Every structure is written in C-alpha cells, then in structure tokens.
Amino acid sequence: MENRRKILITGASGYIAGRMLPEFRQRYELVLLDVKTTNRQGEEVEGVQIAELTDPNRDAYRHHFEGVDAVVHCAFKGGSFENELANVQMAYNLYQTCVETGVRRVVVCSSNHAADYYERLIWADKWDVVTPEMRPLSDNFYGWAKEAYEHLGFVFATGHVDGKKLQNVQLRIGGPRETDMANSSADDLKAMHRGLGAYLSIRDQVQLFVKSIETEDIEDENGIPFQIFYGISDNSHKFWSIANARKVIGYAPEDDSQLRFADRLAELLEQAKKT
Secondary structure, three states: OOOOEEEEOOOOHHHHHHHHHHHHHHHHHEEEEEEEOEEOOEEEOOOOOEOOOOOOHHHHHHHHOOOOOOEEEEEOOOOOHHHHHHHHHHHHHHHHHHHOOOOOEEEEEHHHHHHHHHEEEEEEEEOOOOOOOOOOOOOOOHHHHHHHHHHHHHHHOOOOOOOOOEEEEEEEEEEEEOOOOOOOOOOOOOHHHHHHEEEHHHHHHHHHHHHHHHHOOOOOOOOOOEEEEEEOOOOOOEEEEHHHHHHOOOOOOOOHHHHHOOOHHHHHHHHHOOO
C-alpha cells in the first residue's frame, strides 16, 4: 500500500494495542512505543521501541513523533493515585509533543470509567443510558484520570494553548474481552447484562480506531475538533450510547454480544429460571 499514514502507538506492547496490531501493520506505517518490548504473555512484540512518556523532558522522545499523522495513545500506569497523576502528566506530555511536532490528531484510550458513577444509578434502576454528552462523573481515581485526559484533550483541541488545534478523539473503551459471559452466573443477571452491554469485539475495535484516525472532519457544532465515543459493539444490551460515533465517523459495528454469546446466555437464563 503506497502513501500509508504514519501512526504512532503508545502502550504498543499492551492488551488494547495488541488487538489491533495485525490489521494496523497491514494498513499503516507504525511507530511503536512502550516501556517494555514484551506483552502480557512475555512474548516479544516486533518493532517496539522503549520510551518513557511520563518524563517531562520531551526532548527524550520528541524524535519519535516527527512526521507522524496521528497518535493512538494506549499507554498507562495503574495501581495507585500517584500512578494516575503520572498518567495525566503523560497525557499532557503527549499532547504537547504532538503540537510541537505537527501531529494532526490523537486518538486516546479513555475508558467507560470516566463516567462510571452513572452505572450505580443504572443498576439501581434510576438511569437508563449514559451518553458522551453527559457530565463525566467517576467515583474512583482511575476514572478521574481518564476524565482528566478527556478534558485536557479538549483544552488542546481548542487551540488556545499554542494557537494550534490538536484534533482529539477520546474513546471510552467498554469490555474488550471474550471472558465476561464465561465468568457470569445465573444469580447475578445485572452483572451479566453489564458484560453483554459493554462488549467490544476485535473487529469492531479495529473499525472504531481506524475511523477515528481517518475521518476527515470531526469538528463539533462550535468548530472544535474534539469527540468522545463509547467503544462497544452493536450490543442489544448496551447502556452507553454510540449514536454520535455512528453520525460523526460512520461507525457501523458488526457484532452483538447477545448473538456472539447466545449459547452461554441461554444456559444462564435456564439456570436463572430454576433459582
């Protein structure tokens, strides 16, 4: 493929990036960054270069961003409030480096946890659907940090920082796993509903990221190139809205967890009838 886009992926040895790498290697010229070169299974990930993006000295990794069209930001540190603060610092370092090197767009792995407080209301039958337009509220530090990524991304998208608008797509990833239904039980149907609603298949994830990278116009009604999309498949049980992703980037997910896990769902429902 000629004239391939040059795409930089952070956290390239991680789980989310790993689901997309086979397709992305065919589609794009890739720059792969992480703090390690092996995945969760201890296997080497081809082409990964070491870079510590929490380092405020951006000169240490700026060269990786030169000539890049878009950055897919999957990197994060987990486990403590201090690490979540470091994640926000890393997001700032990344956005600022993108502005300084002329990167057109960032596509950021946010999380459904950026607004996970609403789930408490959903499971208490006080709320039905969460949309990207609602005020993001979380009840934990992980979700708070993800919301901070989003808000910081909006600041950079306005162009008020350096006079340059850094295009931003923030993807609130749902449940990118095949295991939730296997781990569900008949005595907790709400947890089963949650797993079905949050499911994101590999091919739908790839489509969502590709369209987030390649869609030309992502400006909102005020001319700000900033969008938040939920990262889920076309699940019959969904409780997060993907209407804006369909409208803005033409996201057309192909999978539905109710069909994907139909046999396991039938088994659980049959068990539930007996309890």
